Amino acid sequence: MPKVSVGRDRLFKALGRSNYTKDEFEDLCMRYGLELDDVTTEKAIIRKEMHLGDEEATEDEEVIYIVEVPAHRYDLLCLEGLVQALRIFMELDEIPTYTVANVPKESMLKVHVKPETSSIRPFIVCAVLRGITFDEARYKSFIDLQDKLHQNVCRKRTLVAIGTHDLDTLQGPFTYEALLPTEIDFVPLKQEKSFRADELMKFYESDTKLKKFLHIIEKSPVFPVIYDSKRTVLSLPPIINGAHSAITLQTKNVLIECTATDLTKAEIVLKTMVTMFSMYCEHKFEVEPVEVVGTSVKFYPDLSTSNMEVPLSEVTSKIGVSAEATQVISCLKKMQLRAVQGLSGDKECKIVLSIPPTRTDILQSCDVAENFAIAYGFNNITRTMPKIPTQGRHQLLSQISYLIRLEIALAGFTEVLTWILCSNKENFSMLDRKDEKSTAVIVGNPRSSDFESHLRSTERAMLRVSGKVKLSISTMSRIRVATEKNTKKTAQAIVTFKNQLSEFVNVVVSSGALQLPLPQPSPQGVLESNPQVGSTITVTENTDKENPCAELGEVTEIPAIGAASGTDEGMVVVNMTTDDPRVSPIRALAGSTTANGGFVATGNEDFDADFGKVLNRGLVGSFPRVQGELKIEVLIGETAGLSDKSYGGLIENYEGKQSPSKAHKGFHILTFVYQILIFEVGDVVLLDKGKDIGATNRRRIAALYSGEDSGFEIIYALVLRVLQMLNIPCKPTEGYSIAASSEPEFLPDRQANVTLKGKYVGTFGIVHPEVISPNDVDLSWFQVVSSIV
Template sequence: MKLKKFLHIIENSPVFPVIYDSKRTVLSLPPIINGAHSAITLKTKNVFIECTATDLTKAKIVLNTMVTMFSMYCEKKFEVEPVEVITPDKNSAIYPDLSLWSLEVDLPYISHSIGVPLQVNEVITLLNKMQLPARNENSSIWVSVPPTRSDVLHKCDVMEDVAIAYGFNNIPKTKPKSLTQGKQQPLNHFSDLIRLEVAMAGFTEVLTWILCSYEENFSMVNRKDDRKTSVIIGNPRSSEFEVPRTSLLPGILKTMGHNKDQPRPIKIFEVGDVVILDGEKDVGAANHRRLAALYCNSNSGFEVIHGLVDRIMEVVGVPFVSVGENSGYYIRPSHEPEFFPGRQASIIFKGKTIGVFGIVHPEVLARFDIPDPCSVVEMSIEPFL
């Protein structure tokens, strides 16, 4: 049973990974089990560290961390022997890659963010305390990030380390230059009211990442990238976080797939932001607040989701009207690829499509490893403000 959570990684693979030595003695069958032949004992002198993963970036981070930590126990401290890895396409790479990478940080950014006027030499000294070698070059601070600091991704991480080394308690307390009275943003307040109503309808709220993989955002839900909607992250640190989501559907289906063993019916929902390209915005994209709800049981429960849509419209104060009228909302057949043909409908509010609901397509359910039929609604809630 302990191996069950790893079996899905290779169960549909035509080949299985195996690690063996020059005498073809099996050392490991990742990700299932290790061999007793290579077990470490008190007499072990030479240690071979191998790391396998489905994400190369994560594998590199784990390998670098393990190697650098173990290296302090070597006969020659902090000295390790590299290994050449040859991939099936005949390319080769040397691991571990313990090279440093440089990050430029401006002194004004650090001082302004912390709220303390610091000199360049002070910042360099503080960074050295945090195991981040730094140097002054052309009025900029260049930080050399070692392989032991995989948590440093952005200049804000460097600024945080400076603040930690300086001491949070040493930062002087100051009063705001202006007095203001804060209150909740109207959109956030409205979102909370929607959450309350959906929860009272028997649905459980879930929270998913706003970043997802490119595959989850498109092909896994039968969608195609039109190159006009989705923001693409230029240098993602993980294959799981390649794009900001353009829909709440992948996240809620992924949650359902990971909880498919829970008692039926399963009723979950999420109120959150999606990110859509927008040339009129200064950053080139905009957040849009949406609601998504899912019902899963031995039957599709299409009527349950339809009833939830009607309930939301009722509490918002939007009446159901005849097709073509703009004084309320109505529904009409839709043709979205993520839903089953003929079992889906668009939600029209004041002449504009604000959402869609229907029975999820069986192909989509299979990709998320969901065995039972599901019905989903996804709609924008901003038009109601």
């Protein structure tokens, strides 16, 4: 929905009351069908748009109200229209009457339209605001309204482009032409040198605001252009106006021209511009016409009212209220709609409306009913139960879909939800299929080529997701290093990874402060982060009898990132993190977070005063399916830089088994299995000539298994389970049958079709490597990919 930014103080002053509270104004907006979206300041808006800091914004702190208005109410896109609508709604003002100035034809401004313009932008409409008075706020509102209209009804200038000019700098009559780009030369707005039109296209390719409009005309052999009688360029629509006729605060006479590919939209835009700002003209609400001479002669703008007759019963029945004609007429007047009571031939009471040029959104009786409901007050409408004899319930298809989802989830698969839009390439070439032009539904005017087609097969969705699954490891084990009391020793924790884990896992080794079970607070330790695989961390025990608390020794090869609070036990925590899209960060099983973002793990081991070292490695996650080995070694003695006689201790692994004191190391190897099991039950869209819209939705099931072992039997079992759950027997004529297939996206002789009563319903098999590769799936992880569609 469009949003209009207006200064609070100026808005309240225009409404005739300066002491509105925010809640009171918000309530007024809600009663009129608007919404106060935000309250901010000019400085905050500038900072947000230009990405500036607090000290860099130079605007004042004027409070700005951002009001959300209906998209079809073009007359509310500026402060002037908003204030006028609310004042009439509150019955403070009468509905204005707009008039076209009575100008002799011989002195009327003329625009001559050349036939060549029909090939690019065939229509132009114009009007003049005479004796207008601008101040800074009015001028800004005038420019903002053009921008809002360009984004809304003008469809980013593709349908209509607005040009406004200081008429006193120009000399009529004007001509609207279509010329070769090399023949057009002028100084564009906010520039000081002249450009040819083709040069201007290249110049604006780097302009953040104007580059998005270049595509409208840049590939055309001719460009539209407007000249005055002295061959001064007014504008190059829909790109830029000329600098010569730029409007300033001193401008008194404004020429408004709208070039278009849609004449109706052009007339609406012109009416909106002149009706909103004619209140600032010398003759209030009066607009001077312009004669447009082309294949026919027309005069713009047309500010006449349009008439409509609506039966009273049709208005009230749509709202569900009982109201007299006088009440309906009074309510419509509050919405800028003049109305009187009339009678039809069958004596039925009718409401005869006179619709002003500002209300171009009133098209039929339902629009009249809507406006009556707004003025009547939605809160004043009595709530009643709808007169529907039936009760809602789930459709059969939805019920079956839910049961199938539940059954597949119980089989160990995880449900995913994917986009129904994709590129045409994803529908066909990425699945090694030819586009037969008879199944895929193509989106008209797609925003991106990535979303130009409706999904015709859920198999592609499974492959898209499979390359994006994030994994983490889930396990917990401990290795304890025991040392004798008051003996200086050093222990090393060396972390190594093997097989596929070493390809993508980064190791994080962190150390907590070591404290013997004494009442004194422990000293702070150092938290380390992001070493390389194989990095070492050294922990040294404190032998100072005056201060028996153990201290953390020097850390080697690992950069410090901050201090961590002491823990109840000494330990070393090893965590795994990665930026690989297949692996999510792993969180420690227990612990606390420090102020600088570090992590300190805590253990549950009972400590004896004679022992004081624990190496504790904790990993936990939600997807324990990674293939590989993780090895942690604890080295004591010569391998740690000390003699054999210096330790005389014990090593205890995670299972509680002790090794002799002369053992040099203890280790534990953990193995994890990597698998993906995902599914989706959703709709695809197919062309269907038998439907009135030419397309139909079809509910499909897709599932995918990926791992290092053969998964064909897993997918096959899932197919059988779904068919069994649906009570479909394995009988070719009465139930289902399975036979070999030859679909291009699966491996030959590793696929099968499923038929139901002789009709094909699906396929499953091992996905062909040539299909896996273009779908951005790492083949080193997907030795076997089985799928059902």
